[in-house]
Amino acid sequence: MLDTFVVTVTPPEILNLPMGFSCHVSNVGVKDGSRDFTVVASDAPCSAAGVFTRSRFAGPSVEISRRHVADGSARAVVVVSKNANVANGARGRADAEELVSGVALRLGVATQEVLLASTGVIGRPYPMDRIRAGIAGLPVPLPGHDAIDVARGIMTTDTVHKIAATDIAGSRARIVGVAKGVGMIEPDMATLIALIFTDAAIEPPDLDAVFRRVIDATLNCVSVDTDTSTSDTAVILASGAAGTVAIDAFETALHGVLLDLTKKIARDGEGAETLVEVRVDRALDRAQAKTVAKAIVNSPLVKTAIHGADPNWGRVAMAIGKCSDHDDIDQDDVVIRFGDQEVYPKQIDAAGLASLSRYMAGDEVLVHVSLGTGDASATVWGCDLTDGYVRINADYTT
């Protein structure tokens, strides 16, 4: 019943990065013995684009990547997991600069060709001695090609790794994307970390425009907990090794990959047991549709009702009602459905309720609202609010 446009990817044991890319994933001891240091590099310069958090507490990794991707070109991306290196002042900035130049030197590329993303605890400096040792031990050229390794390397508290891949129609080119993120997820420009690689040849301005358009309809439409990370980073690198592609086909393929990653992030939200899709249509414009959809997907009362498998449309009405700046919304024109079952204004009968109860107990729930103020629509994704979310975040110690 959810949006059926998903690139179906059942990852095999190994899924190669697109042509031109190689990788190395290791543990350097950032926090414990798990993988925490991931490098992906390209044989040749890539077109590149990046979209980042708008947080006023953005970390140095975001500042550096934003600066280095500004010329539309990059050669490598480094991800440090288990430590965000955020709010560490001058020391944090110096550490991040040293890390990026160290990797660039080791790879034999210019410092400004290296992007950095960092995720984990806030306010604790990097263990630079261990990171320096990790950089010195980086095998060059990078020996790996397995994107699943990269997806696993960037995980923090994710319960599953998140990867999506597709071919681009009418070409030999592919897109492979990996992402991480389970909490502090209401991206304003991108999600916590998403790395997208393609061997399509595409010019930087086209890459940037397509990337931003697609992110606006995918990663920017997910919310786990209304909290926006200080470290949101989504970058795409296009090696060109597989030749040119039609822009339309590229955008369709990229949309499929990012939509798949978006749903995987929502489904793996901290403590989540149910993927929630909220579709708002018959709205004045896309902005109104998205505002109302976000109000519903972010309402703790709607999220707990879905956790309790309760078709409590009164809470959906409440969440719509919260959008009080939109005084064209008239409660007598609104229609609310769970799945395809209308629950307001037409009340549900006993037979419908039995069937709806089974639907609500499933692992995907669609809330579908028609506002009656126009013809625009938007879809957003989130998850239920569970005891697990509270336990994970009350017990996580700084």
Place this chain on the structure above:
Amino acid sequence: MLDTFVVTVTPPEILNLPMGFSCHVSNVGVKDGSRDFTVVASDAPCSAAGVFTRSRFAGPSVEISRRHVADGSARAVVVVSKNANVANGARGRADAEELVSGVALRLGVATQEVLLASTGVIGRPYPMDRIRAGIAGLPVPLPGHDAIDVARGIMTTDTVHKIAATDIAGSRARIVGVAKGVGMIEPDMATLIALIFTDAAIEPPDLDAVFRRVIDATLNCVSVDTDTSTSDTAVILASGAAGTVAIDAFETALHGVLLDLTKKIARDGEGAETLVEVRVDRALDRAQAKTVAKAIVNSPLVKTAIHGADPNWGRVAMAIGKCSDHDDIDQDDVVIRFGDQEVYPKQIDAAGLASLSRYMAGDEVLVHVSLGTGDASATVWGCDLTDGYVRINADYTT
């Protein structure tokens, strides 16, 4: 450590309404056998003011009270608890009108002198046969004078009744306020239900202006769960039976009563174990301070950290960072404290941490942020996010 300006009220067994008011609280069977029908009336016409939800799904009780209070005068207020009578279309409107005229007829006052507030489940019609019987059985004149009875009569899932009272300096007059509300609490204009009675004589325009100013600094500064009720109603009735008062003294007294009720609402938030006060100062203006304070008090990650007694200032930094429209906020100028202990940028030492851990385990936590963008400030109140909140709202069946 929290704001010390609180009117101390340890309610005795009986606390009389101000002069001129009487009441009756009963069960008419709205949902079960508990008290659900409360009427407070005045011997003579009162000055009156009201502040209501801005929800686009506001119920007929809000529509009626808004209309009836518009002339600055009222004689009685009726509260139905256990059923909000929201989103019931034309039938809901007709039922509410019938209820109000029925009570007016029974009390021998004009219909437009009666205000109505209603709270409880959304989308279920009133049991009008039982309500009609309840109105017919209303003893006239109302025999009661105990405000605690009124505070108990308007409760739904509140675990404690909420009442505050004070004398007005330089006069014989008093103010007594009652409130209810545990979930769906981020009032945009008022909280779920607050009824304030005074025997001070005060003209309607003064009453309205003072009431709105005080609510802006009290009830409009509380958030339990970011969800705004369809039924928010705060009304004040001034009988004048105790004569005139100084407006300043009246405003001070009213602020005390509403601040006390505000904190009681936050402390009794659904599942709450800790009262959270967020004070933001050195801000550009009050709006900026309130935006940042609300971002902190509403962050599920901050709320769960406080539940876990964890002084996780990284999450406070994250919540400040979310206010990305405020690009004058510079992370290097921000100071974050729990209680009076600075945690950012000056890091805490081991001795400080031990003392801070004891503080965080208390039942009141102050988050104090200085933004460094100006001289304005704002204070808001909320509560921690607990397993209890999830259980209450996942198990509550429509």
